[in-house]
Amino acid sequence: MMKRIRLCLWAVCFLAGAIGVQAADSLKVLVITGTHKYDNPAFNAMFEQLDGLDCTVKEMGKDPGALFENIEDFAYDAIVMYNFRQTLSEPHRKNFLKLLDKGVGLTVMHHAIAGFPDWIEYENIVGATYVLKEQTRDGKHYPRPTWKHDMDMNIKVEDSNHPITRGVTDFTIHDETYKGWIYHDGNHLLLSTGHELSNHQIAWTHPHPKTSVFFIQLGHDKQSYDNPSLRRLIRQGIIWTAQQKN
Numbered sequence: 001m002m003k004r005i006r007l008c009l010w011a012v013c014f015l016a017g018a019i020g021v022q023a024a025d026s027l028k029v030l031v032i033t034g035t036h037k038y039d040n041p042a043f044n045a046m047f048e049q050l051d052g053l054d055c056t057v058k059e060m061g062k063d064p065g066a067l068f069e070n071i072e073d074f075a076y077d078a079i080v081m082y083n084f085r086q087t088l089s090e091p092h093r094k095n096f097l098k099l100l101d102k103g104v105g106l107t108v109m110h111h112a113i114a115g116f117p118d119w120i121e122y123e124n125i126v127g128a129t130y131v132l133k134e135q136t137r138d139g140k141h142y143p144r145p146t147w148k149h150d151m152d153m154n155i156k157v158e159d160s161n162h163p164i165t166r167g168v169t170d171f172t173i174h175d176e177t178y179k180g181w182i183y184h185d186g187n188h189l190l191l192s193t194g195h196e197l198s199n200h201q202i203a204w205t206h207p208h209p210k211t212s213v214f215f216i217q218l219g220h221d222k223q224s225y226d227n228p229s230l231r232r233l234i235r236q237g238i239i240w241t242a243q244q245k246n
């Protein structure tokens with residue numbers, strides 16, 4: 001019953017957002033940043049302006065463990081990771097995983113593909129990783145990936161029937177490319193690009209037994225934060241990930 005009520009509330013939020021009205025009962029979203037520079041005012045403005053979502057941005061340092069010290073009263077329906085090169089202690093990792101098992105949604109954005117580089121389980125949850133130094137895995141050599149700022153990328157919608165891409169058509173965005181990350185099997189591809197300096201995959205969902213996980217590579221700076229297609233994808237992605245919360 002609680003799940004049905006929450007889904008109804010979600011539908012109200014979604015419809016309210018679709019017509020540009022701030023929903024009274026918003027989904028609560030925790031946005032975690034840290035150890036990577038970004039345009040804070042523009043980033044915060046984007047999350048403040050996502051209709052129907054009550055987003056709290058927490059700028060953390062190297063260790064965001066304080067957010068997962070006590071999860072009994074965890075107040076958020078979804079988490080967005082915009083962190084980089086952070087670490088979590090074993091107890092904090094366990095609590096983070098418990099939140100996902102409770103259905104708290106997970107969106108991973110841009111440089112957070114390298115959010116916890118030493119945590120293989122997190123990589124498996126996201127469905128990819130951006131290795132920060134060259135390495136060999138299972139006999140296969142992976143060079144250090146590359147990136148390039150200020151590129152115009154043509155983005156193709158690979159699955160236009162998914163709730164995350166609803167209303168989004170192919171678009172161009174001024175953003176940063178990443179190339180050479182390790183991409184796992186099992187991802188459901190939502191967006192791609194043919195840009196020569198980028199990996200083909202741009203956004204996907206990755207299956208999780210208890211919650212929903214969405215990754216999007218876009219989102220380097222103000223020029224991408226202000227892109228209406230990116231905002232729509234982020235908003236619809238967060239809402240989709242929060243559906244499993246009960």
Ligand SMILES: [Zn+2]
Nearest residue numbers: 110111176220
């Ligand atoms: Zn970037």
